[in-house]
Amino acid sequence: MSIKNFKKNISPFWLLFKQYWISDEKWPACGLLAIVIILNLISVYLMLKLTDWYNEFYTILQNYSYKDFWYSAGKFTVIAFLLILLAVYALYLQQMLQIRWRTWMTNNILNKWLHNKVYYQLQNSNYITDNPDQRIQEDIDLFVKLTLNLGIGLFKQIVILIAFIALLWQLSGSFSFSVGTHHLVIPGFMVWITLIYSFFGTFITHKVGHQLINLNFNQQKYEADFRFSLMRLRENSECIAFYHGEASENLSFKNRFFNIITNFRSIMNRQKILTGMTVSYSQIAVILPLLIAAPRYFGETLPIGWFIQISTVFGRVQDALSYLVDSYTNIAEWLSVIQRLDTFNTHINNVSAIESLLQIKPADNLILKNLSIDLPNGKNIINNLNLHLAAHDDLIITGASGCGKSTLLRTLAQIWPFSQGTISIAPDSIMFLPQKPYLPLGSLRNALYYPQHDIQDNDAALEKVLYLCKLDKFINQLETIKDWSQILSLGEQQRLAFARILLNAPQWLFLDESTSALDEPTEEYIYTMLKSELPEITIISVGHRSTLLKHHKYKLTLYGSDKYNLSMIQSIQ
């Protein structure tokens, strides 16, 4: 962590930090923070009182004053009780602030991530962001926790430093010595010694520990990569089982785990040296004030209370000055978290700023004018496409694999920003069905109503659509919570997606090979049933099967870029 690196992190930190503190929640947050600070200030005051108590108590011991002993013990009890109370509530209220801040930040980033389909655009764009789940779940928590711990900790240590340095200056007296004929006097000499000792410790620790920032950063990344690969095995277990891909998966797990271990070994080595440093540093700090104070104590025959108090005060100053040394690992982790969250935030902002040149107009018909579609790298796949479809002008889109059929549908769904031209489309009453249906976690009823969440239960309607889609064997399992995407066959999942269509009754339906897993008679049945149940519907399908042709009026064949052909199906049959 060079000064330059630290400075580099200040502006990203400030951007992340200020969002909450200028939000609607700023006043309760400021209130909580103010109380935590006040509690910490009172506890510093009591810590000062405690060092006075040390002096008084040990002097009483030295004087064998039994009566004063009990009085002094009672005084300690009161101070200690107040310190305990303050410590408990300072932490409790700090954690209350922490959970509020984390909740706000998580909601804020979730909103940004889900807004305008940023989660999807992040994958398609050039702003590759690894493990967004880790950023949202773990990094926000760490950011808030470490910012509060380090910030409040630093503030408290500065107050302790100022208060105790003044006291140490008073207690330590001057150190006089002669060099040749010159007689030199150093006032507050113990203050100077603790300052020199601490700066020396901080410098050495920084030299040893600065590499931990990058190592911690990488460690989090390797852990997340490993977790992600395990998750993919779970999600694709059947495919992997069919391929007997265990050995290959195992190799990939081992490679990822190897990164974790190798990096962790480097962390261990660094931490070993760092721990050696910090522990020696704090052990030396125990004896150092005693050694320095000893000549004055024995020379001037000062009370033992003075001796104890000065070593306690020295210890406090020392602790405050070594705060950075002790927090080195936390600061390293905090800086890595800032880097990761900043990258994520910047990528979200960059992706949100990608402006589609597409013009969308509301219309009853579907009209495409000069539609041009690119890949994220700028390569054009469809150029100057013009089309006019009225209601019931069912259309099938065909073309060689990879020519851009699905991307055309993505563009019509307005989730593909790398396109331009004009699309006139009915703004409501449109549904898109991808090839692989999505089933959310939860009950079958939830899966049927997805993405609606304020479900108006209508069992009769549900039963009807399940019958119509030949899923009636699941009627009794509507409430059953299972991982349905692992249980239902792909054909059943595709039929469940058609049940969703029946429940929503759209006027325009876009199907991207949505019947690919169905046998031809079932596919025939589904298309016929859809048209009879939803007589207002117009279907635009992407598909390769010739059996699909008869369900459509027009056929659009894409040949790449501006080459395409639109024909009436009757004329080619």
Ligand SMILES: Nc1ncnc2c1ncn2[C@@H]1O[C@H](COP(=O)(O)OP(=O)(O)OP(=O)(O)O)[C@@H](O)[C@H]1O
């Ligand atoms: N996110 C992406 N980033 C880069 N290239 C992409 C992305 N998505 C699709 N492509 C590319 O765009 C081209 C068109 O893809 P698309 O899925 O639209 O083809 P398709 O005609 O539907 O193919 P298929 O019939 O095989 O389903 C392909 O070459 C594909 O590799």
